[in-house]
Amino acid sequence: MQASPPLLRYQSLAERVATAIAAGTLRAGERLPSVRQTCSAHQLSPATVLQAYYLLEARGLIEARPRSGYYVRARIGSRLPEPEMRRPATAQTALDVSDFIFEILEAVRDPDVAPLGSSFPSPYLFPLDRLARSLGASARRLDPRSTVTDLPPGNEELRRQIALRYLAGGADVAPGEIIVTAGAMEGLNLCLQAATRPGDLVAIESPCFHGVLQAIERLGLRVVEIPTHPRDGIDLAALDAALRQHPIRACVCMLNFQNPLGSLVPEHTRRALIALLARHAVPLIEDDVYSELHFGPNRPLPSKALDTAGLVMHVSSFAKCLAPGYRIGWVAAGRYAERVRRLKLSSSITANIPAQAALADYLKHGGYENHLRRLRATLAAQEAAMVAAVESSFPTGTRLARPQGGYFLWVELPAGSDALALHRQALAQGISIAPGPIFSAKREYRNCLRLNTGHPWTPRIADAIARLAGLAHACGSADGRA
Amino acid sequence: MQASPPLLRYQSLAERVATAIAAGTLRAGERLPSVRQTCSAHQLSPATVLQAYYLLEARGLIEARPRSGYYVRARIGSRLPEPEMRRPATAQTALDVSDFIFEILEAVRDPDVAPLGSSFPSPYLFPLDRLARSLGASARRLDPRSTVTDLPPGNEELRRQIALRYLAGGADVAPGEIIVTAGAMEGLNLCLQAATRPGDLVAIESPCFHGVLQAIERLGLRVVEIPTHPRDGIDLAALDAALRQHPIRACVCMLNFQNPLGSLVPEHTRRALIALLARHAVPLIEDDVYSELHFGPNRPLPSKALDTAGLVMHVSSFAKCLAPGYRIGWVAAGRYAERVRRLKLSSSITANIPAQAALADYLKHGGYENHLRRLRATLAAQEAAMVAAVESSFPTGTRLARPQGGYFLWVELPAGSDALALHRQALAQGISIAPGPIFSAKREYRNCLRLNTGHPWTPRIADAIARLAGLAHACGSADGRA
Numbered sequence: 028m029q030a031s032p033p034l035l036r037y038q039s040l041a042e043r044v045a046t047a048i049a050a051g052t053l054r055a056g057e058r059l060p061s062v063r064q065t066c067s068a069h070q071l072s073p074a075t076v077l078q079a080y081y082l083l084e085a086r087g088l089i090e091a092r093p094r095s096g097y098y099v100r101a102r103i104g105s106r107l108p109e110p111e112m113r114r115p116a117t118a119q120t121a122l123d124v125s126d127f128i129f130e131i132l133e134a135v136r137d138p139d140v141a142p143l144g145s146s147f148p149s150p151y152l153f154p155l156d157r158l159a160r161s162l163g164a165s166a167r168r169l170d171p172r173s174t175v176t177d178l179p180p181g182n183e184e185l186r187r188q189i190a191l192r193y194l195a196g197g198a199d200v201a202p203g204e205i206i207v208t209a210g211a212m213e214g215l216n217l218c219l220q221a222a223t224r225p226g227d228l229v230a231i232e233s234p235c236f237h238g239v240l241q242a243i244e245r246l247g248l249r250v251v252e253i254p255t256h257p258r259d260g261i262d263l264a265a266l267d268a269a270l271r272q273h274p275i276r277a278c279v280c281m282l283n284f285q286n287p288l289g290s291l292v293p294e295h296t297r298r299a300l301i302a303l304l305a306r307h308a309v310p311l312i313e314d315d316v317y318s319e320l321h322f323g324p325n326r327p328l329p330s331k332a333l334d335t336a337g338l339v340m341h342v343s344s345f346a347k348c349l350a351p352g353y354r355i356g357w358v359a360a361g362r363y364a365e366r367v368r369r370l371k372l373s374s375s376i377t378a379n380i381p382a383q384a385a386l387a388d389y390l391k392h393g394g395y396e397n398h399l400r401r402l403r404a405t406l407a408a409q410e411a412a413m414v415a416a417v418e419s420s421f422p423t424g425t426r427l428a429r430p431q432g433g434y435f436l437w438v439e440l441p442a443g444s445d446a447l448a449l450h451r452q453a454l455a456q457g458i459s460i461a462p463g464p465i466f467s468a469k470r471e472y473r474n475c476l477r478l479n480t481g482h483p484w485t486p487r488i489a490d491a492i493a494r495l496a497g498l499a500h501a502c503g504s505a506d507g508r509a
Numbered sequence: 510m511q512a513s514p515p516l517l518r519y520q521s522l523a524e525r526v527a528t529a530i531a532a533g534t535l536r537a538g539e540r541l542p543s544v545r546q547t548c549s550a551h552q553l554s555p556a557t558v559l560q561a562y563y564l565l566e567a568r569g570l571i572e573a574r575p576r577s578g579y580y581v582r583a584r585i586g587s588r589l590p591e592p593e594m595r596r597p598a599t600a601q602t603a604l605d606v607s608d609f610i611f612e613i614l615e616a617v618r619d620p621d622v623a624p625l626g627s628s629f630p631s632p633y634l635f636p637l638d639r640l641a642r643s644l645g646a647s648a649r650r651l652d653p654r655s656t657v658t659d660l661p662p663g664n665e666e667l668r669r670q671i672a673l674r675y676l677a678g679g680a681d682v683a684p685g686e687i688i689v690t691a692g693a694m695e696g697l698n699l700c701l702q703a704a705t706r707p708g709d710l711v712a713i714e715s716p717c718f719h720g721v722l723q724a725i726e727r728l729g730l731r732v733v734e735i736p737t738h739p740r741d742g743i744d745l746a747a748l749d750a751a752l753r754q755h756p757i758r759a760c761v762c763m764l765n766f767q768n769p770l771g772s773l774v775p776e777h778t779r780r781a782l783i784a785l786l787a788r789h790a791v792p793l794i795e796d797d798v799y800s801e802l803h804f805g806p807n808r809p810l811p812s813k814a815l816d817t818a819g820l821v822m823h824v825s826s827f828a829k830c831l832a833p834g835y836r837i838g839w840v841a842a843g844r845y846a847e848r849v850r851r852l853k854l855s856s857s858i859t860a861n862i863p864a865q866a867a868l869a870d871y872l873k874h875g876g877y878e879n880h881l882r883r884l885r886a887t888l889a890a891q892e893a894a895m896v897a898a899v900e901s902s903f904p905t906g907t908r909l910a911r912p913q914g915g916y917f918l919w920v921e922l923p924a925g926s927d928a929l930a931l932h933r934q935a936l937a938q939g940i941s942i943a944p945g946p947i948f949s950a951k952r953e954y955r956n957c958l959r960l961n962t963g964h965p966w967t968p969r970i971a972d973a974i975a976r977l978a979g980l981a982h983a984c985g986s987a988d989g990r991a
Contacts, residue, residue, distance in 0.1 A: 174833040379864055
């Protein structure tokens with residue numbers, strides 16, 4: 028597997044422009060230097076400059092105006108402000124949300140429903156043909172003994188490839204610490220079981236990935252919800268207070284492009300988070316399935332690079348960045364590695380063995396970096412398109428977080444809007460959404476919803492957003508009249 | 510998929526002879542009618558008669574004597590009597606066995622260790638090349654949308670093929686009741702979770718598959734152990750008494766070729782078992798991964814054929830009969846189907862999607878029945894060889910159950926023998942065994958062990974049995990001296 032390559036010239040240029048926009052050096056509506064000017068200023072070819080501008084356009088930062096040039100787009104949040112962080116009651120909660128969540132999510136299965144509420148990106152974004160070649164070849168070459176030797180921790184070459192990828196990101200993770208799982212959801216379940224017993228208390232984000240809520244409910248655990256900022260992620264002061272107040276046994280977090288918010292925990296905060304949990308000897312279960320989907324040039328610093336106490340259980344998978352349906356994930360489980368390995372054996376013995384070998388083969392030979400580059404650019408462009416559509420059509424008072432990676436948009440409708448009613452009305456028109464309450468132990472975030480930007484921006488999706496905007500207007504004003 | 514075909518002529522003849530032996534019409538040491546006599550008596554060709562005699566030889570019922578003919582072998586249990594059923598204390602037990610079991614089983618992973626303690630049959634017994642073709646083709650043809658449409662309950666064609674197989678066995682199971690899982694171990698976990706909450710009481714067999722003990726421990730359940738007969742399986746009177754005495758929430762059973770005993774519950778007993786549990790409204794979780802490995806001509810009657818209350822959760826997989834390492838199993842979950850489906854989603858989302866399609870393809874086109882016929886004959890011959898070796902070498906006072914399917918032999922050493930000590934001594938000589946205590950919540954069966962007959966009868970395996978016999982002699986006499 029390749030290490031993360033150094034930035035290409037066009038990427039460097041795009042990053043400089045993006046930084047200038049973020050810093051306010053280049054302001055919304057301002058024209059960028061012409062391609063010719065930029066070529067001579069930076070000694071680059073016109074092709075390189077254009078590639079950089081295309082990238083910035085895909086990320087929604089600039090726009091081309093015919094016969095005029097490139098302009099800085101309206102700044103992030105300038106039309107729609109970012110949602111504010113909410114403070115859920117910090118009482119301990121025994122969960123009773125799973126059936127409710129299942130009912131809401133059932134609609135997403137229907138291929139005739141516009142999948143704005145889906146948890147999955149479009150399967151057409153992935154190199155399924157190339158993977159099929161790896162899978163067929165690996166199955167034909169499979170050593171029959173691997174049905175025993177590849178039992179947990181799992182296929183040795185796959186674990187080595189995963190370790191190499193950690194290394195490229197700046198983290199030293201030994202292959203022996205990595206346990207291959209049947210996807211990240213199983214990994215998450217195993218980590219929770221490794222760290223807790225039924226009845227124990229777990230700190231989670233609010234809002235929080237509904238799968239975490241369901242796993243916690245099933246394992247008979249209770250939760251303390253920690254406020255989580257739409258841009259910066261989990262609130263450390265609140266977590267600190269909760270750790271002092273409650274006998275918390277584990278903290279479940281998504282540091283990178285959190286589901287549903289899309290937030291990205293800044294590097295200084297993640298350092299402080301890991302130090303804080305280490306002081307309390309509480310393990311961090313990091314559910315990290317989106318980190319490869321960063322729109323900026325660099326992968327976020329892995330938490331494993333900061334973990335000196337062996338308390339980080341890093342859960343990830345290939346489902347969202349490479350191989351949906353292959354159900355291959357892993358846990359780098361620190362001091363819990365042996366316990367997780369045993370739990371894996373008694374949960375489902377092993378992950379699919381030909382698929383483990385196939386992914387090891389693909390990571391070595393398949394061109395993963397090139398696939399990821401294309402995927403990131405596509406997701407960035409799709410997000411930009413949906414942000415523009417929401418900005419221009421949703422009711423005044425709507426707030427919008429704009430993630431720098433992943434494929435979710437968190438939308439806060441005006442106060443009084445009811446996302447559950449919106450869900451029902453949208454579904455009647457063949458559109459799914461993920462209403463806010465499925466991301467909360469107490470069914471909060473009633474006026475929020477999560478939109479999926481992981482599907483190509485087609486007229487069908489554009490139409491779905493337009494209809495949704497119409498419903499959101501009606502639902503807000505109906506509520507106003509009530 | 511083919512329905513179970515009618516018996517071929519040679520199979521019918523073999524079955525008549527086997528019945529005559531079981532009934533005592535033909536006695537141990539008696540000569541069978543010559544091939545010529547049999548041909549004319551039954552109007553069969555010599556080839557057909559010889560094929561029948563080969564089958565009976567493979568099943569260990571008859572033996573060829575050079576230049577003399579075929580003779581009935583020493584009857585089952587005539588040299589070594591069958592172990593007797595034990596009665597574990599019926600107190601409720603909270604489990605604490607998992608780490609102990611893992612330590613014992615770790616040795617099985619080493620390919621240099623003779624795998625008498627393994628839970629797996631030899632991977633060389635399976636059509637891995639043919640499966641690889643199905644897997645490669647299915648992956649290439651995979652509809653990208655199947656990554657969503659094949660979410661639980663799972664691939665529609667695979668579930669239809671499984672339902673057809675139930676139908677062929679005499680059970681009407683709708684495809685909609687079947688949930689595809691990542692193997693039977695996951696299925697077992699899901700069923701336990703569907704029927705219980707932490708702290709609940711579950712009835713299990715004694716001795717019992719160690720994976721059940723581990724799953725129950727992990728889920729925080731408690732057990733009542735029900736005595737189980739080496740030939741006839743779970744003791745109904747004891748189960749009845751336990752059901753009256755304790756608030757049992759589920760009963761976990763293996764009706765077909767139980768692990769570790771190899772017992773096969775007779776048809777009248779399985780009818781009575783299902784009726785008994787129905788009277789108490791207690792679900793039966795049937796762990797049934799060996800039923801395809803019957804040595805006799807007919808598959809045992811599926812419990813689902815007897816279940817009118819929807820209380821049978823039938824758990825099975827392809828791991829032991831077709832596709833090790835593919836991790837595709839299923840649950841036919843009766844009235845618990847929707848609950849199991851949801852638990853599957855929040856446990857590991859879905860089973861590997863290309864592998865589901867591959868197995869559906871193999872079941873339709875791969876020649877499953879032919880593979881199974883060869884596999885059954887091979888396993889029967891391997892069992893016969895190991896039984897003969899144990900009979901002729903193990904200490905006087907050894908008892909031996911002789912299963913009519915599967916690939917396990919349950920051996921009871923003379924009282925006072927210590928299978929845990931034997932395990933350590935054997936391992937030092939490069940031989941693994943599965944000592945009795947790993948099959949018991951209270952670490953009973955100290956003088957018992959399970960041997961794996963699922964590997965070809967090679968000089969290496971023969972030598973391992975010979976060495977084991979030597980150790981068993983020493984261990985018994987050492988204990989006698991102590």
